[in-house]
Amino acid sequence: MTKTIKGGKKFGVIIGGSGLVGGGIDYYFKKKWGYEILAPNSKKLSIRDPKDIEEYFRDYRPDFIVNCAIASLDSDPKISFEINYLGAINLAKVAAALGIPYIFISSAAVLPEGDNLSEDDRRPLSADLGNYAKSKLMSELTLQHLKQTEGLDYTIVRLAIVYGKHDHKIQGFHRLLFSIADQSMPLLFTRKEVFHSYSNAKKVPYFIRHILENRQEFGGQAYHFVDPKPVALDRLILTIRDILQLKRPKAIYLPLPVARFGAKCLAQFLRLLAKLGIDARLPQELMFLSQFYQTQILSSEKLQRSSFVDPHPEQTVYSQLPDLIQYYLTRWEQLNLINPFNEEFFDPQLLAEEFLNKPESLLADIHSKKIEPFQTFSSEQ
Numbered sequence: 001m002t003k004t005i006k007g008g009k010k011f012g013v014i015i016g017g018s019g020l021v022g023g024g025i026d027y028y029f030k031k032k033w034g035y036e037i038l039a040p041n042s043k044k045l046s047i048r049d050p051k052d053i054e055e056y057f058r059d060y061r062p063d064f065i066v067n068c069a070i071a072s073l074d075s076d077p078k079i080s081f082e083i084n085y086l087g088a089i090n091l092a093k094v095a096a097a098l099g100i101p102y103i104f105i106s107s108a109a110v111l112p113e114g115d116n117l118s119e120d121d122r123r124p125l126s127a128d129l130g131n132y133a134k135s136k137l138m139s140e141l142t143l144q145h146l147k148q149t150e151g152l153d154y155t156i157v158r159l160a161i162v163y164g165k166h167d168h169k170i171q172g173f174h175r176l177l178f179s180i181a182d183q184s185m186p187l188l189f190t191r192k193e194v195f196h197s198y199s200n201a202k203k204v205p206y207f208i209r210h211i212l213e214n215r216q217e218f219g220g221q222a223y224h225f226v227d228p229k230p231v232a233l234d235r236l237i238l239t240i241r242d243i244l245q246l247k248r249p250k251a252i253y254l255p256l257p258v259a260r261f262g263a264k265c266l267a268q269f270l271r272l273l274a275k276l277g278i279d280a281r282l283p284q285e286l287m288f289l290s291q292f293y294q295t296q297i298l299s300s301e302k303l304q305r306s307s308f309v310d311p312h313p314e315q316t317v318y319s320q321l322p323d324l325i326q327y328y329l330t331r332w333e334q335l336n337l338i339n340p341f342n343e344e345f346f347d348p349q350l351l352a353e354e355f356l357n358k359p360e361s362l363l364a365d366i367h368s369k370k371i372e373p374f375q376t377f378s379s380e381q
């Protein structure tokens, strides 16, 4: 079956649509804006397998492809290369062959440390880059090459530290939030005056829609999609701590060499545990430890000069913190990943507690309409 535009709506394929970033894009395009979207998971279409890609796009002929897929951060070089690079480029070649736009989600990992980094400030490609950064950087460079050699219409959307709901793998910023909530961060793993850029996952779909509708302006370009103001890591950690009303982490800065030594000891300890048959892993983010100690600020000047209008300029990682904390803590508590917090704060109606301890009175309250926890559905459109 060859699927094309149905009912005049644009039809897109999103790769990585079950992830943090791709999940939001899938939701907004399909549910909010009524696009025809397919977001195959990696079992249905593994971009690691070129045959899978070929067969899939023999069946489906979309109007655009968005690639948000990424191998696990600690993947070995082979998997990183095959998914992050070969897979990304094979998709780009499909897009070039079909003559459709290809939107590639990239990362600040391709950039050096520093302030006011522009879209042209890439790190030099070298063997000692990590697998993730290397594969992203190579993808960006090959996309440029494919524009020249095969007329590819691409846009690179570079994200910094992403915040948003539905990060079910608990990575990046949400891993930081988890370590604070879990009380596994006794001190500050950073130094004073370290700033980073942040990207709001909820705004990414708006940008993607805009760049798809304005190919003339955005084709063949890279953009930093970040909040305009950078954020100090120590202040962010301490704010989360205070919102959670915790005593730790203490406002003591752990020097990088000590943090590195600690991580090394922990790695050795985990290797020992593995020999005893206990499977435990270091958080993947420890590979970025040195970045907790270095400023990396992506310039958003090009984005601001563009025709894109931020739908929620008031939103920042700080303004979203209460909502994110409520969402993740409720989720982690329910999954038994952390100890319960103050339930009044995280379950305003205390329904889960009633359900646990007084189901009869909960049912009576619901039936007598004293509380109405259900959604109201209407048959009208």
Ligand SMILES: NC(=O)c1ccc[n+]([C@@H]2O[C@H](COP(=O)([O-])OP(=O)(O)OC[C@H]3O[C@@H](n4cnc5c(N)ncnc54)[C@H](OP(=O)(O)O)[C@@H]3O)[C@@H](O)[C@H]2O)c1
Pocket: 015, 016, 017, 018, 019, 020, 021, 022, 040, 041, 042, 043, 045, 046, 047, 048, 067, 068, 069, 070, 071, 072, 083, 105, 106, 107, 108, 159, 160, 161, 162, 163, 167, 169, 171, 172, 173
């Ligand atoms: N999160 C951040 O802080 C951050 C920061 C900067 C840039 N980014 C970029 O944003 C993009 C999305 O990241 P994310 O945080 O949303 O990642 P994520 O939550 O880990 O999701 C990864 C996605 O990739 C898919 N995938 C993995 N292997 C695949 C394969 N072989 N074939 C097809 N799909 C495969 C997964 O699908 P299955 O679940 O079906 O396997 C999943 O949907 C990436 O390009 C990443 O570099 C993210």
